[in-house]
Amino acid sequence: MNDRQKKILDAAIAVFSRYGLRKATMGDIAEQAGISRQTLYARYSNKEEIISAAMELIAEQVCREVKEGWGPARSIGERLDIFLDAAVVQFFDQVRQMPDASDLLIGNSDGAKGAHMAAEQGKIDLLTCLFEPFGEALAAKGSSPEALAEFFYASAASYKFIARDADHLHSLLATLKQNTLIMLGEG
Numbered sequence: 001m002n003d004r005q006k007k008i009l010d011a012a013i014a015v016f017s018r019y020g021l022r023k024a025t026m027g028d029i030a031e032q033a034g035i036s037r038q039t040l041y042a043r044y045s046n047k048e049e050i051i052s053a054a055m056e057l058i059a060e061q062v063c064r065e066v067k068e069g070w071g072p073a074r075s076i077g078e079r080l081d082i083f084l085d086a087a088v089v090q091f092f093d094q095v096r097q098m099p100d101a102s103d104l105l106i107g108n109s110d111g112a113k114g115a116h117m118a119a120e121q122g123k124i125d126l127l128t129c130l131f132e133p134f135g136e137a138l139a140a141k142g143s144s145p146e147a148l149a150e151f152f153y154a155s156a157a158s159y160k161f162i163a164r165d166a167d168h169l170h171s172l173l174a175t176l177k178q179n180t181l182i183m184l185g186e187g
Contacts, residue, residue, distance in 0.1 A: 001057075008033045008043060012054045017094075021051060052115040059119030062086050066126055076186055079130055080177050084156060087123050092160045092169055124153050137185040152180055 001009075011033035015024045026047060030040040044050045069082035127149035131138065135145055155176050163169035181187030 004035075005043065005053075006057075008035070008040065009050070009054050009057045012050045013058065016051070016054065021047075026050075055115040055119055059115075059122050062090075062119075063122050063126060066123075070130075076130070076134075076184060077177065077181060080180065083123075083127065083130075084173050084177065087153075088156045088160055088173065089166075089169065092163065092166070095160070096166075120153070120157070124149050127152055131184065134184040134186075138183060141183055143183065148180065148183060152176065 008029070012024075012029045015028045015032050018024075019028065024047070026040055027037055029047075029050060030037045033040070044053065065086045066083050069086070070079050073079045073082060124146075128145050131145035131148050138144055138148055156173060159169055159172045159176075163172060178187055
């Protein structure tokens with residue numbers, strides 16, 4: 001991705017967060033990016049293409065942040081905390097500050113469904129890799145790294161929508177983390 005594409009997508013994310021997917025226009029995005037509509041249309045033929053690309057960028061940023069954070073982390077518990085912060089808590093906080101951002105972050109558009117599914121799978125794949133060394137412990141409990149990763153992510157992601165407030169979210173995530181550590185034989 002070149003600098004111009006990144007500038008356009010950053011502008012699109014800002015516009016979608018401010019106005020929501022339905023109300024945002026190509027003109028709004030071009031203005032935010034400081035480019036002409038013609039330049040925008042030369043790169044993206046419609047808003048759905050921009051939505052998909054913006055979702056991919058957000059997912060890449062989350063995965064990069066998680067991977068970078070995992071480097072110096074010493075324990076599986078620390079790595080889970082890093083993942084939960086990047087993939088769940090930051091999303092929760094952003095949606096509380098800018099409710100219209102939720103449409104973009106959950107793929108609430110026809111053209112974004114595929115990008116959303118790929119983004120979710122990328123996060124599940126990260127967790128699967130994290131849980132791989134615990135394959136035998138999980139098998140002894142009737143599970144697998146893939147199954148636990150999918151369960152962990154689906155549970156954590158749903159908490160973004162059911163938590164009453166930040167304290168409730170952190171309580172739910174702490175319970176999920178503790179139960180996951182037990183499944184891995186680390187709790």
